[in-house]
Amino acid sequence: MLLNDTADQIRSMEIRGAGRIARAAAGALRDYAAGREDQEMSAFRRAMREAAAVLLETRPTAVSLPNAVQYVMRSFAEASTPEEAKAAIRSAADSFILSSHHAVEWIGEIGARHISDGDRILTHCNSEAALACILTAHRQGKEIEVVATEVRPRNQGLLTIRTLNDAGIRTEYIVDSAVRTFINDADLVITGSDAITVNGAVVNKIGTSQIALAAHEARTNMIVAAETYKFAPRTILGERIAIEERGAEEVLDPAIAAGLPNVTVRNPAFDVTPASYVDLIVTEMGAIPPVMACIIIRDHLGWGIEEFHKAFE
Ligand code: RUB
CATH class of the missing domain: 3.40.50.10470 (Translation initiation factor eif-2b; domain 2)
Known part of the structure; x- marks a missing residue:
């Protein structure tokens, strides 16, 4: 799914609930990064910052959204090429999504x-x-x-x-x-x-x-x-x-x-x-x-x- 589609779905509440919003944002950044064809790191970084801003502007309250976006964006701080950055982003986004599902399961166990x-x-x-x-x-x-x-x-x-x-x-x-x-x-x-x-x-x-x-x-x-x-x-x-x-x-x-x-x-x-x-x-x-x-x-x-x-x- 395109990043703007995910942003629209969060805005219109087709994707809603703080956990789901966070996972959708992490996945959208990962997919957006994978589709970029930048050769230069500076262009890649700029595009990723813009993509993050689009997601962050969708709904202001759920802090899970900026926390997820920041987690993914921090992952490629040390990368020197777009390919390296894409791999770091993929791994961070996937790990965020997986640990988010696990967190909900754990909360279920502890809450019960x-x-x-x-x-x-x-x-x-x-x-x-x-x-x-x-x-x-x-x-x-x-x-x-x-x-x-x-x-x-x-x-x-x-x-x-x-x-x-x-x-x-x-x-x-x-x-x-x-x-x-x-x-x-x-x-x-x-x-x-x-x-x-x-x-x-x-x-x-x-x-x-x-x-x-x-x-x-x-x-x-x-x-x-x-x-x-x-x-x-x-x-x-x-x-x-x-x-x-x-x-x-x-x-x-x-x-x-x-x-x-x-x-x-x-x-x-x-x-x-x-x-x-x-x-x-x-x-x-x-x-x-x-x-x-x-x-x-x-x-x-x-x-x-x-x-x-x-x-x-
Ligand atoms: C959803 C809402 C939920 C929290 C927690 O509001 O207030 O209680 O987001 O949900 P909206 P979860 O429908 O306006 O997004 O535990 O699923 O993260």
Whole structure:
């Protein structure tokens, strides 16, 4: 697939979910590099930088995207010919994609340990990582039930209930505004994440923070399932995660909107849940309290303040 096609598919959300977006971007860079016929390294580097920029501009929130792009782009820093660079890119992209799949499997195993027989789990949006925990617990023979939200305006909940239905998991499907009504029946909330900041705040699908608030009030545990490439190194420097605001037409029919000149539709796609409302973040490295997010960024991803200073020198 051409790089621009992948970028279009990410933008239009045909490819969506932070993990899938990251893998698609890594694969697109690999394929784009393979198709280049540059003789000079300078032309190759320029073309790759432009390709990376096209991908990075698609959706602003999921940190897995810049993390994947950076992983692939760093791989050919030492290459002296385009052929050498292409080989390095291929190997980096393939290894990113493979380790991303493994990470989701591990998260499933680790997350399932926190699900007990008889649990009723509330989930929001459509997250591979959150579903991995639920599906693994089910495969282990635990009798579980799920409450899945609709996820206005893009209805990602439909994808979730199809997967749960196909796995034979009993599921209740509710509108987003019914969460507080059902939270007392839930033993656990499990969601995924698009980005996790250095202080453990979780950026995920709009509505997650309301659910976390309701869970906090009801003393229901809130677990976030996230691969370590969803942790955002630049938040060390106080950089904020950009929250994507999508088009009004996703929320309100333009024909209706045209007759309402005093009404402005707002459509933020994500929100921020403070660390204090999150009990556990399940990563492929283990389950950690949100306050340990800085350790993942520093010790596992290798980004301390010194590394940032070096990178920007
Ligand atoms: C998807 C979303 C998911 C996270 C994690 O939003 O918020 O919860 O991306 O998903 P959108 P995963 O549908 O707008 O991309 O665990 O699959 O990476």
